[in-house]
Amino acid sequence: MFEEVLFKNRRPDRPATIDEYRQSGGYEALIKAVKERTPEEVRQLVLDSGLRGRGGAGFPTGRKWSFIPADSGFPRYVVPNTDEMEPGTFKDRVLVNLDPHLVLEGIILSGYAVKAQTGYFFIRPSYELDAQLIEREVAVARQAGFLGKNILGSDFSFELIVHRSAGRYICGEATAQVNAIQGNRAHPLKDRHMASDGLWHRPTIVNNAETLACVPHILRQGAEWFKGLARTKTGAGTKLFCVSGKVNRPGCYELPMGIPLREIIEGSAGGMMPDSELKAVIPGGASTAFMPARYYDVEMDYEPLQAIGHRLGTAAIMVFDQSTCLVAATLNLIEYFARESCGYCTPCREGLPYIRDLLWRIEAGEGREEFIPMLQQMARHMDSAYCSFAPGAAEPLLGLLKYFEDEIREHISQKKCPFSESYRPYRQLWYPPE
Amino acid sequence: MDAMIPQEMRDQLQAQVASAEHPREQAINVMYAVQKHYGYLTDEGLVEAADILRLTPLEVEELATFYDFIYREPVGKYVIHVCDGVVCWMFHENSVFEYLCKKLEVCAGQISADGWFTVLPAACIGFCDRAPAMLINGKMYGPLTPQLIDEILEKLKTAYCDLVICK
Numbered sequence: 001m002f003e004e005v006l007f008k009n010r011r012p013d014r015p016a017t018i019d020e021y022r023q024s025g026g027y028e029a030l031i032k033a034v035k036e037r038t039p040e041e042v043r044q045l046v047l048d049s050g051l052r053g054r055g056g057a058g059f060p061t062g063r064k065w066s067f068i069p070a071d072s073g074f075p076r077y078v079v080p081n082t083d084e085m086e087p088g089t090f091k092d093r094v095l096v097n098l099d100p101h102l103v104l105e106g107i108i109l110s111g112y113a114v115k116a117q118t119g120y121f122f123i124r125p126s127y128e129l130d131a132q133l134i135e136r137e138v139a140v141a142r143q144a145g146f147l148g149k150n151i152l153g154s155d156f157s158f159e160l161i162v163h164r165s166a167g168r169y170i171c172g173e174a175t176a177q178v179n180a181i182q183g184n185r186a187h188p189l190k191d192r193h194m195a196s197d198g199l200w201h202r203p204t205i206v207n208n209a210e211t212l213a214c215v216p217h218i219l220r221q222g223a224e225w226f227k228g229l230a231r232t233k234t235g236a237g238t239k240l241f242c243v244s245g246k247v248n249r250p251g252c253y254e255l256p257m258g259i260p261l262r263e264i265i266e267g268s269a270g271g272m273m274p275d276s277e278l279k280a281v282i283p284g285g286a287s288t289a290f291m292p293a294r295y296y297d298v299e300m301d302y303e304p305l306q307a308i309g310h311r312l313g314t315a316a317i318m319v320f321d322q323s324t325c326l327v328a329a330t331l332n333l334i335e336y337f338a339r340e341s342c343g344y345c346t347p348c349r350e351g352l353p354y355i356r357d358l359l360w361r362i363e364a365g366e367g368r369e370e371f372i373p374m375l376q377q378m379a380r381h382m383d384s385a386y387c388s389f390a391p392g393a394a395e396p397l398l399g400l401l402k403y404f405e406d407e408i409r410e411h412i413s414q415k416k417c418p419f420s421e422s423y424r425p426y427r428q429l430w431y432p433p434e
Numbered sequence: 435m436d437a438m439i440p441q442e443m444r445d446q447l448q449a450q451v452a453s454a455e456h457p458r459e460q461a462i463n464v465m466y467a468v469q470k471h472y473g474y475l476t477d478e479g480l481v482e483a484a485d486i487l488r489l490t491p492l493e494v495e496e497l498a499t500f501y502d503f504i505y506r507e508p509v510g511k512y513v514i515h516v517c518d519g520v521v522c523w524m525f526h527e528n529s530v531f532e533y534l535c536k537k538l539e540v541c542a543g544q545i546s547a548d549g550w551f552t553v554l555p556a557a558c559i560g561f562c563d564r565a566p567a568m569l570i571n572g573k574m575y576g577p578l579t580p581q582l583i584d585e586i587l588e589k590l591k592t593a594y595c596d597l598v599i600c601k
Binding site for chain 1: 455456458459460461462463465466487489496497500501502503504515518519520521523524527555556557558559560561562563564565569572573574598599600
């Protein structure tokens with residue numbers, strides 16, 4: 001077994017209470033920070049710890065925080081992000097339900113580090129019950145003096161507001177999220193720098209909930225300790241791996257950063273399901289590429305994955321077996337992205353349905369050889385999109401083209417899906433049943 | 435035509451908007467509340483929401499049509515959000531959706547004849563460890579089988595429960 005940090009207060013049937021959290025050292029980091037540490041020191045510690053964003057992009061958290069110009073005025077905002085709509089990802093749901101005050105302390109500390117006054121906790125509608133839980137626990141934290149005016153007698157005041165979303169994947173993108181909170185249609189705002197020109201044109205930092213949950217531990221036990229939790233030299237901390245698909249024990253597991261994929265699947269996830277053989281995984285949510293079984297021993301950390309042309313993303317490992325058609329799986333993913341595209345820019349709005357149509361035809365046995373270069377070209381066009389949504393959407397397709405081109409060709413030459421006759425294109429379901 | 439929202443509710447929403455740091459941030463909350471009152475966001479409700487938020491109806495419409503948890507057309511008492519993420523797909527290849535549509539004799543977005551249910555596809559609901567899954571009234575269900583689906587729907591019809599704000 002490995003040391004659990006974020007999950008150490010796990011209870012079998014309910015979230016940990018504030019008292020249980022405090023017994024395990026909870027809120028000590030905040031108490032020490034507001035009394036003894038300057039915001040600069042907190043930022044430096046997080047920078048030294050090597051913590052990288054857990055929401056998918058992997059950007060160093062301390063650096064993100066340092067982007068707020070020192071002379072920029074107030075108010076400033078932090079936006080804890082629990083939109084979590086990346087297919088395969090459910091770590092924030094598990095984390096928030098397990099130890100809500102750990103996430104809250106992380107949020108308050110991030111507010112302290114960047115001298116923010118208000119946080120907007122962005123929660124997707126599918127997690128409505130978690131939003132209610134957070135609202136209750138925010139009240140508890142306020143009662144205990146950890147939120148509100150002059151926290152613990154210091155001159156630091158911080159309010160946390162739960163912002164309910166009404167859906168759509170694009171809202172997870174930091175700049176689109178800022179637009180969403182402002183009550184605008186959630187288009188991305190890539191031309192603006194959030195650190196100086198975010199919510200209501202004020203300095204704003206958007207962080208994933210898991211990222212923030214690491215902060216209290218870093219402050220309490222130090223940057224070197226945090227780095228030491230990882231298996232890899234370049235890595236830091238533990239990571240919540242969401243394993244799903246054809247394994248015996250799907251679930252969310254906290255494991256050292258850099259643990260080999262093999263150990264995750266054969267250890268925590270209990271191995272492949274009976275009669276299932278590993279064909280490919282998607283290592284980090286739907287906007288990362290299929291990774292074939294030959295990379296079974298890769299270390300699951302940002303840099304080792306990057307070295308083989310893959311991305312850690314949200315570390316949501318979706319496991320596909322030999323009986324699953326990856327053309328159909330890609331079609332499912334592209335259908336998802338085509339629907340969730342915000343429609344703001346042309347490559348994404350028009351390109352994804354085009355790709356979907358080509359994959360549809362291939363899956364239905366109507367594919368032609370020239371579709372393969374067309375798919376390749378369209379996947380490249382996604383890089384011309386305004387935000388990172390479309391390049392992410394193209395990732396599974398690029399993985400399919402790179403590693404499983406033979407499987408596409410089999411569809412084309414056999415004029416049918418070699419795996420199943422029964423694939424039901426999604427579009428049929430929009431029409432009344434016979 | 436449905437009755438307008440009660441004065442008490444209007445006052446409460448107006449106070450909520452007025453006390454927000456930025457009134458427009460409350461747009462989704464107001465739409466949810468109005469939607470809960472009417473069952474969906476009606477045309478009149480949309481105008482009332484705009485009035486409370488001091489936005490134009492067009493500005494609210496822009497938001498309402500963007501989000502999948504705001505319903506601009508009538509829906510059943512319960513909306514069944516069927517996850518169409520790739521992990522759920524791996525286990526059922528859309529058959530959960532198909533089963534529900536056949537059972538309730540509806541296609542996506544329609545209301546079942548008894549008025550209880552509407553079936554909609556949902557972006558991965560984050561219940562991948564219990565795939566295939568669906569979300570009804572804030573609660574996630576999985577791993578689904580036809581038998582389990584039957585039991586869930588029956589229970590929803592017989593056991594009273596409060597509706598969550600986002601349905």
